[in-house]
Amino acid sequence: METSSDATAVRPTSAVPPQSPPPPGPDGGEPAPPSRDEAPGWSRASVAALTATAVLLASALVTHLGMLFLSVAPPNALTVEHHEAIDAYVQPEFGQDWKLFAPNPMQRNEAVGARVNTLSADGRPHASEWMNLTDQDIETIHGNPAPSHADQNMLRRAWDTYVATHTLTDDRPKGVRGTMSRDYLKRVVLQRIGRTWNGERVVSLQVGGRFTMVDPPAWSSEQPSDTTDYRLLPWWKVTDQDYRSL
Amino acid sequence: MTTPTATRPAERLARLLPRFLAAITTVRVPYQAAFFRIGLSSVVLAFLLREWPNRHVLYGNHSPLSFDLAQVLIREEGTFTALAWGDGGLWFEAVYTVTIAAAVAVLLGWHTRGASVLLMAGVLSVINRNTLVGDGGDNVVRIMVIYLVLTRCARVWSLDARRARRRTPRPAPSRLPGHDPVGLTLWVAAVAVLVPLSSYATPGWSLAFWTLWAVQGLWYAAELWFPRHEARAVLDAAASMLHNGAMIVIAAQVCLIYATAGWYKIQGSRWQEGSALHYALHLDYFTPWPALSGLLAGSTLMILALTYLTVMVQVAFPFTLANRKVKNVLLAVMIAEHLGIAVVLGIPFLSLAMVVCDAVFLPTAFLLALGVRCGRLAERLRVLTARAGRTAVPV
Numbered sequence: 001m002e003t004s005s006d007a008t009a010v011r012p013t014s015a016v017p018p019q020s021p022p023p024p025g026p027d028g029g030e031p032a033p034p035s036r037d038e039a040p041g042w043s044r045a046s047v048a049a050l051t052a053t054a055v056l057l058a059s060a061l062v063t064h065l066g067m068l069f070l071s072v073a074p075p076n077a078l079t080v081e082h083h084e085a086i087d088a089y090v091q092p093e094f095g096q097d098w099k100l101f102a103p104n105p106m107q108r109n110e111a112v113g114a115r116v117n118t119l120s121a122d123g124r125p126h127a128s129e130w131m132n133l134t135d136q137d138i139e140t141i142h143g144n145p146a147p148s149h150a151d152q153n154m155l156r157r158a159w160d161t162y163v164a165t166h167t168l169t170d171d172r173p174k175g176v177r178g179t180m181s182r183d184y185l186k187r188v189v190l191q192r193i194g195r196t197w198n199g200e201r202v203v204s205l206q207v208g209g210r211f212t213m214v215d216p217p218a219w220s221s222e223q224p225s226d227t228t229d230y231r232l233l234p235w236w237k238v239t240d241q242d243y244r245s246l
Numbered sequence: 247m248t249t250p251t252a253t254r255p256a257e258r259l260a261r262l263l264p265r266f267l268a269a270i271t272t273v274r275v276p277y278q279a280a281f282f283r284i285g286l287s288s289v290v291l292a293f294l295l296r297e298w299p300n301r302h303v304l305y306g307n308h309s310p311l312s313f314d315l316a317q318v319l320i321r322e323e324g325t326f327t328a329l330a331w332g333d334g335g336l337w338f339e340a341v342y343t344v345t346i347a348a349a350v351a352v353l354l355g356w357h358t359r360g361a362s363v364l365l366m367a368g369v370l371s372v373i374n375r376n377t378l379v380g381d382g383g384d385n386v387v388r389i390m391v392i393y394l395v396l397t398r399c400a401r402v403w404s405l406d407a408r409r410a411r412r413r414t415p416r417p418a419p420s421r422l423p424g425h426d427p428v429g430l431t432l433w434v435a436a437v438a439v440l441v442p443l444s445s446y447a448t449p450g451w452s453l454a455f456w457t458l459w460a461v462q463g464l465w466y467a468a469e470l471w472f473p474r475h476e477a478r479a480v481l482d483a484a485a486s487m488l489h490n491g492a493m494i495v496i497a498a499q500v501c502l503i504y505a506t507a508g509w510y511k512i513q514g515s516r517w518q519e520g521s522a523l524h525y526a527l528h529l530d531y532f533t534p535w536p537a538l539s540g541l542l543a544g545s546t547l548m549i550l551a552l553t554y555l556t557v558m559v560q561v562a563f564p565f566t567l568a569n570r571k572v573k574n575v576l577l578a579v580m581i582a583e584h585l586g587i588a589v590v591l592g593i594p595f596l597s598l599a600m601v602v603c604d605a606v607f608l609p610t611a612f613l614l615a616l617g618v619r620c621g622r623l624a625e626r627l628r629v630l631t632a633r634a635g636r637t638a639v640p641v
Contacts, residue, residue, distance in 0.1 A: 041264075042480075046479075049480055050267050050483055051263065051267070053484045053487060054267070054270060054487055057487055057491045058491075060491070061491050061494060061495060065495065065498050068498075068502055069502065072502060072506045091323075091324065092324050092325045093325075093388075093389070094389055096502065096503075096506065097382070098382070098502070098506040098507045100507050101507075101511070101526060102506075102507055102511040102513075102517075103511060103512075103514030103515075104515060104525075105523075105526045106529055107525045109528075109530045134530070137531065138531070141531065141533075141534050142534060142535075143534065144534050144592065145589070145594065146592075146594050147593075148296065150297075150379070152381075152593075153381055154304070157379060157380075176318055177318075177319075180318045180319060183315055184310055184315055184378065187310035188310040190310075191308075191310050214525050214528040216521070216524075217521050218546070219546055245307050245308060245313075246308060
C-alpha cells in the first residue's frame with residue numbers, strides 16, 4: 001500500500017479533540033510537551049482506551065492474516081494439526097481459492113451432452129440423438145464482451161461439481177452434497193431441453209461428458225492425443241417434480 | 247543505578263505514546279480507499295445489471311438450484327444469504343434491487359457507512375444463493391465487500407464528504423436530530439430489518455449486524471449529545487484505527503492472492519515450459535474472440551513471454567512493495583495484463599475486480615491527478631449539457 005505522507009492523510013475535521021490545556025504529565029506535575037505534529041492532547045483515560053483499542057485491533061489483524069496465510073499454505077507442520085480450527089475460522093466468509101490456472105491450466109475441453117427418451121401420446125417410446133449443450137454455451141459466448149454466468153459457469157460448474165462429488169466407477173454420491181449436485185445437474189440440463197422433445201414428453205435423461213485434449217504447441221515433442229474420452233452417467237428418470245419452477 | 251534505567255524507558259514511552267497514537271489514529275490512504283470503494287461498487291453494479299435478464303435463472307425462482315437444493319448447499323457451506331429466508335418472488339426482487347441501490351449509494355458515497363453494510367449483505371445474499379455459478383471474481387468481491395465495511399472509504403470523492411464540507415462553516419449545528427435526518431431515519435428503520443433477521447441468520451452474523459448497528463448508534467449519540475466531548479474524538483480515532491487496519495488487511499489479501507496464484511504456478515510443468523497460455527487460449531469456454539485467441543496462440547515467442555511474465559509478476563509483486571518505483575511499474579504491468587485478460591478470456595468481472603484490488607497500491611499523487619482530471623471532465627460535461635439545454639428551450 002502507498003504509505004501516504006501526513007500531508008495527504010485526512011484528519012478528523014469535525015472531531016478535533018477538546019481545546020483544553022494539555023493534560024498533565026505522567027506524574028501529574030509538568031504538562032506533557034506538545035509533540036511536533038500537533039498530536040491531540042489526549043487525556044489519560046483516552047490514551048488508555050486508544051492504546052487498548054490499538055492492541056485489540058493489532059491482535060485481530062495478526063490473527064486474521066495468520067489464519068488466511070495458513071489456509072492457502074501447502075500442508076505443513078501447523079496446518080496438519082490445526083486444519084479444523086483454521087477451516088472453522090476462514091470458511092465460508094474468507095474462503096481462499098486462488099490457484100487460478102495453477103499449478104497447471106486446464107488442458108482439455110469438456111463438452112456436456114444429453115439425450116432423452118420420450119413417450120408419444122399413444123404410448124410409443126422414442127430415443128433422441130445426443131445434444132451438445134456446451135456448444136450452445138460456446139455459441140452464446142462468442143463475440144460477447146461480458147459473458148453471463150448462466151452461459152460461462154452454470155453447466156460447466158454443475159458438471160464439475162457432479163464429478164467432484166460422485167465416485168468414478170459407479171456414480172455413487174459422496175454425502176449430501178453429492179445428492180444435491182446430481183439433482184442440480186439434472187435440472188440444469190432439463191431447463192435447456194424442456195419438457196418435450198419433438199413434441200413428445202421426456203421420460204428419462206442421460207447426461208454425458210466428452211473430453212478432448214488440447215493439442216500441445218507445435219514446438220513440443222509431446223504427441224497430440226488422438227483419443228477422445230467419454231463419461232456416461234446413468235439414465236435418470238424424469239418426473240414432473242424435476243421441472244418444478246424451472 | 248536502578249532509578250534512571252527504570253524511569254527513562256517509562257518517560258520515553260510517555261513521550262512517544264501520544265505521538266504513536268497520533269500516527270495510527272490518522273486516516274491513512276483516503277484516496278486509495280475511495281478509489282477502492284468506487285471501483286468495487288462499480289464492479290458489483292455492472293455485474294448485477296449484466297445479470298439482470300438472467301437473475302431468476304441464476305439466483306431466483308427459476309434457478310436449477312431450487313430453493314430446497316439451495317437450502318442444502320447453504321447448510322453445507324454455512325454461508326449467509328438473505329435469499330434463504332423465503333422463496334417468494336417479491337422477496338427476491340427486493341433483495342436484488344436493494345443490492346443494486348446499495349451499490350449505487352456506495353459508488354456515490356451516500357451515507358456510506360450504512361450503505362456499505364447493506365451492500366455487503368446484498369452481495370453475500372445474491373452470490374451465496376448459488377455459489378455453483380460463481381468464479382474467482384465472485385470470490386474476490388465476496389471477501390472485499392466485507393472488508394469495505396470496516397474502512398472509512400468516503401472521506402473524499404463522495405456525497406458524504408461534500409455534506410461534511412458544507413456543514414463545517416456553520417459553527418454550531420442545531421443539536422436536534424435534524425443534524426443528519428436521513429441517516430438517523432435509516433438507522434432507526436434498520437431495526438425493522440434487524441429484528442426479524444435475528445431469527446434467520448446464524449448467531450455470528452446476527453451479532454455482527456447488531457454490533458455494526460450499535461456502533462452507528464453510538465456515533466449518532468456522540469454527534470447529537472456530546473459533539474465537543476473528548477469521547478467523541480476518541481470514537482473518531484478508533485474508527486480511523488479500524489480503517490487503517492482494514493486497509494492493511496485488504497492490501498495483505500491482495501498480496502496473498504498473487505502469492506498463491508504465482509507460487510503454485512511455479513510448480514506446474516506447463517508454466518515451467520512456457521506453454522500454459524497456449525492451453526488457456528484453447529479452452530472453449532474462455533475464447534469469446536477465437537480469431538484474437540488464435541492470433542495470440544500462433545506466436546510461440548509471445549506465448550512464452552506472457553506465460554513467464556505472468557508468473558514472475560505474480561510472485562514478485564508482494565516483494566516490490568518495498569520499493570515505490572518498482573512497485574508502480576509492476577502495478578502498471580499487472581493492470582494492463584488484467585485488462586487484456588478481461589477481453590481475451592472473456593472474464594471481465596473477475597479481471598476488473600482484480601484491477602480494483604491492484605488500485606489499492608496506486609500512488610496518491612496519481613490518484614489526485616486522476617481526481618482533478620475527472621473533476622475537469624465533469625465540469626466540461628456540465629457546461630455542455632447546460633448549453634444544450636439552453637439552445638433546446640427557446641425553440
